[in-house]
Amino acid sequence: DGGITQSPKYLFRKEGQNVTLSCEQNLNHDAMYWYRQDPGQGLRLIYYSQIVNDFQKGDIAEGYSVSREKKESFPLTVTSAQKNPTAFYLCASSIGFGVSEQFFGPGTRLTVL
């Protein structure tokens, strides 16, 4: 089955620790995205990657970092610089950056204690 996987589903970390969220896709998509979802707000774009070895900041990139060393993988690191990291994080992909239909992963709920 083709799709996007995110792990883990729930993640707990102590304040001040960096944490990396996994996102893997086997759809052979070039573009990948990371979103943050908070209660009562629409999804907000953190980072996106149009193609392997490339990525750009989205609307709320401060306190986050990404890498895109492989086409199928786009991990997101939430650093200690992120002021309010507790949120639901969604990864998505699309065939190419010019195609707006995106496929979403199941999400990771991060709680920082």
Add this chain to the structure above:
Amino acid sequence: KNEVEQSPQNLTAQEGEFITINCSYSVGISALHWLQQHPGGGIVSLFMLSSGKKKHGRLIATINIQEKHSSLHITASHPRDSAVYICAVRFQETSGSRLTFGEGTQLTVNP
């Protein structure tokens, strides 16, 4: 400012009712998406529209480009339709496939 607004924020219906969720946007778009998010958090794409109307089963999506407005209709609603419905648009002036999302409409269908 490029904005997407959905209404209502919350909607409760009885099984069998006809449901309408609305989405308005501020400037010209190249595509509009309706997404469904289930309680577990996963999101699935329901429709992608640039004009007219699309139908899939009991779901119908329409868009009026001149009025900058789209509606999602659910006929003969069922408790399994309970979810958050999200409108997302690709503005014409936005590069690539970047989407702007509405806040979502929480739909609860009671048996």
